[in-house]
Every structure is written in structure tokens, then in C-alpha cells.
Amino acid sequence: DADVTQTPRNRITKTGKRIMLECSQTKGHDRMYWYRQDPGLGLQLIYYSFDVKDINKGEISDGYSVSRQAQAKFSLSLESAIPNQTALYFCATSDSNPHEQFFGPGTRLTVL
Amino acid sequence: AQSVSQHNHHVILSEAASLELGCNYSYGGTVNLFWYVQYPGQHLQLLLKYFSGDPLVKGIKGFEAEFIKSKFSFNLRKPSVQWSDTAEYFCAVSRNAGNMLTFGGGTRLMVKP
Numbered sequence: 001d002a003d004v005t006q007t008p009r010n011r012i013t014k015t016g017k018r019i020m021l022e023c024s025q026t027k028g029h030d031r032m033y034w035y036r037q038d039p040g041l042g043l044q045l046i047y048y049s050f051d052v053k054d055i056n057k058g059e060i061s062d063g064y065s066v067s068r069q070a071q072a073k074f075s076l077s078l079e080s081a082i083p084n085q086t087a088l089y090f091c092a093t094s095d096s097n098p099h100e101q102f103f104g105p106g107t108r109l110t111v112l
Numbered sequence: 113a114q115s116v117s118q119h120n121h122h123v124i125l126s127e128a129a130s131l132e133l134g135c136n137y138s139y140g141g142t143v144n145l146f147w148y149v150q151y152p153g154q155h156l157q158l159l160l161k162y163f164s165g166d167p168l169v170k171g172i173k174g175f176e177a178e179f180i181k182s183k184f185s186f187n188l189r190k191p192s193v194q195w196s197d198t199a200e201y202f203c204a205v206s207r208n209a210g211n212m213l214t215f216g217g218g219t220r221l222m223v224k225p
Contacts, residue, residue: 004155033212040121042202042215043156058212090155100146101213103156 003027004104006091012110019078021107023091030096032074034058034066037088037106046089049074050096081111116205118216125193126224133188133219135177135203145186146204146213147177156202162186173197195225 004025013019023032030051035043035058045058047066055066063085065077078085088108092101115138125131137143147159160171167179177188186203203216 035215040217042116042118042217043213044215045212048212092156100158100161102158103148105155 004091004093004102006089006104006107008107009105010108012112013081014112015082017081017111019081019109021076021089021091021109023074023076023104025072025074025091025093025102025104027093027102028071029093029102030071031094032068033092033094033101034064034074034076035090035092036060036085037090043090046076078109078111081109083111085109086111116203116214116216118201118203118219120219121217122220122222124222124224127195128192129223131188131190131193131197131221133201133203133221135186135188135216137184137186137203137205137214139205139207140184141207144206145177145179146206147171147175147186147188148202148204148215150200150202150218152199159188159201193221193223195223197221198223 007022033048034046037043044060046064048056049068067075088106090106091104094101117136119134145162148156149159150156160169162169162179170176175190200218200220202218204213206213
């Protein structure tokens with residue numbers, strides 16, 4: 001069974017719609033992350049959380065919000081999707097040490 | 113701000129050729145270094161990592177990387193590539209405790225059979 005799961009795996013939506021991407025993990029890690037991947041830019045950090053009551057902005061948080069509902073769940077929301085948010089989104093988890101991150105399978109989001 | 117540069121965006125090799133992918137970072141302090149691989153349609157997987165000790169690190173599937181502190185580099189190598197190594201490779205760097213991973217832009221490797 002996968003340790004880090006993401007739903008949905010693919011989503012096509014329209015400009016202005018609200019979208020939620022969900023991430024669950026069974027690794028028992030405290031830290032969770034959301035990244036977006038664009039061709040040639042690698043992965044850019046959107047938000048991260050070190051525990052249930054902790055939320056931090058990453059490099060590119062504008063237009064996104066997150067919720068850490070439980071240790072195992074970390075969801076990413078786009079309140080009003082726009083076309084330049086079309087990307088591949090990855091969730092990741094890590095323990096506090098030694099910083100290795102474990103990635104989910106990704107969600108391919110297309111905003112028309 | 114810390115940055116990670118992967119100068120080769122696309123690499124095409126024939127099977128059995130040797131591989132070296134470059135990675136340079138800008139931060140001058142203590143760093144942790146990683147190479148991740150993303151096979152077509154799959155998520156990122158850790159190839160190898162360096163935290164301290166021997167600067168020549170061996171990873172999975174015959175890959176290795178050498179940390180050269182004076183050059184701020186952590187290049188990935190493999191003596192003989194296989195078609196199954198076709199993937200995108202990402203270098204990543206983190207600083208001391210609590211700091212986040214910063215990823216390079218990735219290198220797409222295509223190995224021709």
C-alpha cells in the first residue's frame with residue numbers, strides 16, 4: 001500500500017472554481033508539504049506544516065490555502081482557480097530528522 | 113536566497129554510456145544534499161543523499177554522487193546507463209535543522225536502447 005496518497009490524481013476545472021486537493025499519509029510523519037511542479041522549474045514549495053497546529057507559507061503561497069486536519073491529512077485549496085495554476089502538484093512528508101521527504105503520486109491539475 | 117542550478121536540462125545518451133549530471137548550489141554554510149528521480153508518470157523517489165562524512169555517496173541502481181564543498185557541487189554519476197534510467201533527475205539542497213528543500217529545475221535524461 002502506498003504510504004502517501006493524493007486525491008484526485010487528475011482534475012480538469014474552469015477558471016474561478018474552488019478546488020481542493022487532498023493528501024493522506026500512513027508513515028506517521030509530523031511534517032507535510034505541498035509542492036507544484038512546472039517544466040524547467042523543478043518543485044516549488046507552496047505550504048508546509050510541522051504538526052497539526054502549524055501552517056507555514058512556502059515560496060509561492062499566493063492563491064493557495066491549506067488545512068492540516070490531522071497528523072495524517074494535509075489538504076491544499078485553490079479558492080478561485082486560474083489558468084497559470086495548471087501544474088502537477090505533489091504532497092510530501094518527512095520526519096523531523098534527517099529531512100528526507102517522501103512524495104505522493106501527484107495530482108495533475110488543469111485550469112481552463 | 114538559496115538556489116540550486118542544474119545546467120543540463122536535457123541529456124540524451126545511448127545505453128552503456130557514462131552519465132554525469134551537474135548540480136551547483138549557492139549557500140555557503142552546512143548543507144544536506146539529495147538527488148531524486150522521477151520515472152515517467154511516477155512520483156519522486158530518493159536516489160541518494162549526503163549529510164556528512166565520505167563525500168562520495170553511493171545510492172540505488174548504481175548511481176553515485178560526489179560532494180565537492182569548494183565547488184558547491186554535488187554531481188550525479190553512473191558509469192553505464194540503461195534504457196530504464198530514462199527519467200527526470202532533481203538535485204535538492206537543505207540547510208540545517210528546520211530548513212526546507214530547495215530543488216533544482218531538473219534534468220530530463222533519455223537513454224536510447
